[in-house]
Amino acid sequence: MRKYLTLARMQARSVLAYRLNFVLSLFALMFQLFAMLAIWGVMLGSGRNLNGFDWGHMRAYLLVGFVCGALVSQGADFRMAGRIQDGMVAVDLTKPVDYQRARFAEVVGGAWTELATALLVCAGVLLLSGPVPWPGVPDLALFALSLVAVLPLKFLIVYMSGLVCFYTQNYLGVHWARLIIVSLFAGALVPLSFFPHWLQYLAAVLPFASMSATPALIFVGQLHGGKALALIAVQFVWVVALWLLARLIWRHAITRVTIHGG
Amino acid sequence: MSIIEAHGLTKVFRRPVKREGLGGSVAHLFTRRYSDHVAVDGIDLIVEEGEAVAYVGPNGAGKSTTIKLLTGILVPTAGEIHVGGVVPHRERNANARQIGVLFGQRTQLWWDLPVRDSLGLLRDLYDISDADYRARLAQFDDILELGELMPIVARKLSLGQRMRADLAAALLHRPRVVYLDEPTIGLDISVKDRVRAFLRELCADGTTLMLTTHDLGDIEDVCQRIVIIDKGRKIFDGTIAEVKDGFARQRQLHVDFASPVDPASLAALLPEAEIEAGIDVPAQGPHRDFTLRFDRFRLTAGEVMTALLSVGEVADFRLDEPAIEDVVRRVYAGDLRLAAEASR
Numbered sequence: 001m002r003k004y005l006t007l008a009r010m011q012a013r014s015v016l017a018y019r020l021n022f023v024l025s026l027f028a029l030m031f032q033l034f035a036m037l038a039i040w041g042v043m044l045g046s047g048r049n050l051n052g053f054d055w056g057h058m059r060a061y062l063l064v065g066f067v068c069g070a071l072v073s074q075g076a077d078f079r080m081a082g083r084i085q086d087g088m089v090a091v092d093l094t095k096p097v098d099y100q101r102a103r104f105a106e107v108v109g110g111a112w113t114e115l116a117t118a119l120l121v122c123a124g125v126l127l128l129s130g131p132v133p134w135p136g137v138p139d140l141a142l143f144a145l146s147l148v149a150v151l152p153l154k155f156l157i158v159y160m161s162g163l164v165c166f167y168t169q170n171y172l173g174v175h176w177a178r179l180i181i182v183s184l185f186a187g188a189l190v191p192l193s194f195f196p197h198w199l200q201y202l203a204a205v206l207p208f209a210s211m212s213a214t215p216a217l218i219f220v221g222q223l224h225g226g227k228a229l230a231l232i233a234v235q236f237v238w239v240v241a242l243w244l245l246a247r248l249i250w251r252h253a254i255t256r257v258t259i260h261g262g
Numbered sequence: 263m264s265i266i267e268a269h270g271l272t273k274v275f276r277r278p279v280k281r282e283g284l285g286g287s288v289a290h291l292f293t294r295r296y297s298d299h300v301a302v303d304g305i306d307l308i309v310e311e312g313e314a315v316a317y318v319g320p321n322g323a324g325k326s327t328t329i330k331l332l333t334g335i336l337v338p339t340a341g342e343i344h345v346g347g348v349v350p351h352r353e354r355n356a357n358a359r360q361i362g363v364l365f366g367q368r369t370q371l372w373w374d375l376p377v378r379d380s381l382g383l384l385r386d387l388y389d390i391s392d393a394d395y396r397a398r399l400a401q402f403d404d405i406l407e408l409g410e411l412m413p414i415v416a417r418k419l420s421l422g423q424r425m426r427a428d429l430a431a432a433l434l435h436r437p438r439v440v441y442l443d444e445p446t447i448g449l450d451i452s453v454k455d456r457v458r459a460f461l462r463e464l465c466a467d468g469t470t471l472m473l474t475t476h477d478l479g480d481i482e483d484v485c486q487r488i489v490i491i492d493k494g495r496k497i498f499d500g501t502i503a504e505v506k507d508g509f510a511r512q513r514q515l516h517v518d519f520a521s522p523v524d525p526a527s528l529a530a531l532l533p534e535a536e537i538e539a540g541i542d543v544p545a546q547g548p549h550r551d552f553t554l555r556f557d558r559f560r561l562t563a564g565e566v567m568t569a570l571l572s573v574g575e576v577a578d579f580r581l582d583e584p585a586i587e588d589v590v591r592r593v594y595a596g597d598l599r600l601a602a603e604a605s606r
Contacts, residue, residue, distance in 0.1 A: 002386055002389075003387045006382075006383050006386035006387070007383070007387075010375060010379065010383050013379075014372065014374045017374035017415075087368065090330060090335045090368065091363075091368055091370045093333075093334065093335045093354065094334070094358055094361065094370075095370075095387055096358035096387060097355075097358075098355070254337065255337045257336055257337070258336075259326075259336070
């Protein structure tokens with residue numbers, strides 16, 4: 001356990017070496033947030049209410065989505081993909097650590113900058129656009145629990161897409177495909193209740209809603225008590241299932257390792 | 263059981279075959295064709311504890327692939343491997359604890375952290391006690407002058423500095439088996455010497471060493487045993503002395519006479535030697551410079567000198583000893599088939 005803590009601590013320091021890169025990549029997410037705020041601002045202006053969302057709730061929903069989007073966005077997958085493609089993975093494979101746990105430790109270590117910056121942006125938005133409705137203490141506790149599950153879930157999706165590099169030598173396409181699928185089915189841009197029914201069913205059986213919609217809906221008060229707990233349970237079931245699935249993929253991927261150039 | 267045991271070790275890579283041009287690339291999308299490339303072809307290798315083995319061969323011979331199989335990075339297509347009783351690619355963690363690996367072209371330091379932090383991280387990864395860690399660092403500082411590198415961020419190290427730090431990183435946990443893939447690549451002479459001295463010391467302490475290199479100085483300075491492979495197959499396995507006695511027998515003597523000498527008279531006296539005109543002289547007729555090549559088991563240098571002195575006054579001479587380098591160079595060039603020669 002100590003070695004994974006050390007890996008996390010190291011990554012927490014390493015991310016600071018690329019401050020500028022970090023801030024720039026967050027800009028992209030921020031523009032997306034501002035664009036969505038502008039669109040919903042027009043649609044929900046003058047006290048309108050759509051599918052149970054008024055302007056205040058929608059801002060809260062989008063901000064939670066933004067925080068979830070910022071988590072594990074700092075190129076953990078690109079680091080992994082790069083190391084697989086240029087053969088540095090050879091070095092990782094000679095260390096006495098479990099590859100998946102080690103990568104997770106690094107993501108946890110790097111998460112603090114992502115979280116801190118995302119919260120800063122949220123504070124800025126709240127300052128400019130006024131306060132949002134705030135949930136009561138029990139819902140806030142549920143929200144926190146749900147947010148905790150987002151980190152391993154996002155890690156696993158990112159990790160598995162990184163593993164694809166053992167099969168294909170180009171990562172960029174995988175990355176973009178993942179970003180689009182995740183932000184659509186996670187309901188980070190448009191709440192899932194706005195989707196046509198068949199798409200809602202599809203989203204319900206995919207793990208992506210657990211990565212953003214669940215905590216966001218708890219925060220805005222559309223999920224309470226037992227229903228919220230059930231969906232949080234679903235989140236953790238996904239964590240376990242995807243963790244095992246990632247292990248299976250890894251076991252196969254590792255037989256495919258070819259290291260070029262010495 | 264020996265520390266490294268490999269039997270019939272084979273690794274086949276599948277490579278996509280694409281026909282030429284855009285048409286070929288498009289065709290590849292629909293009908294995939296592959297060709298098999300056998301990188302390592304049925305290699306048997308037994309290494310005893312404390313041995314230092316040089317593993318050499320021309321580019322693309324399968325050296326690095328063998329190392330990656332032995333370290334558990336690659337899964338073999340066929341054959342068996344045991345390192346310290348462990349199957350490396352199955353028990354990756356157990357294997358990782360007992361081995362140290364240095365890939366000369368890849369660093370294992372954390373790129374964005376000072377060397378000190380990288381080593382500290384490795385201490386935690388390998389569960390090294392603080393006392394042991396300090397003792398080890400002191401030792402490295404003596405030989406590799408590590409102290410001055412400790413506060414520097416890895417990406418700012420020069421190649422020589424990086425290699426020293428990487429060596430320390432590979433050996434921090436006192437591994438039983440150390441694989442070094444091109445450990446002195448790009449190093450200057452003084453650092454090279456220091457690294458080699460360090461490797462000798464390591465070996466004397468009972469560490470098993472396996473070294474792939476193109477630098478034949480590494481081999482002669484560090485190893486007792488040499489394994490030569492070509493096209494994935496082992497073509498020689500024996501001591502350095504055996505290679506030299508068996509194949510590096512040719513000495514070269516460069517001689518400079520005070521006055522021109524007829525090559526024919528020299529040839530008459532030394533029928534066993536190959537006589538060649540020196541540089542910048544006509545190939546025919548009398549001249550002063552000669553190069554003589556002779557088998558050191560058939561002619562002694564004394565015999566050659568006696569003959570030379572009998573035909574004229576020798577102004578100057580120089581004797582080149584055969585080096586392992588010559589053998590390997592001839593093997594690489596395909597001039598020498600070791601397996602065939604050895605069976606003669």
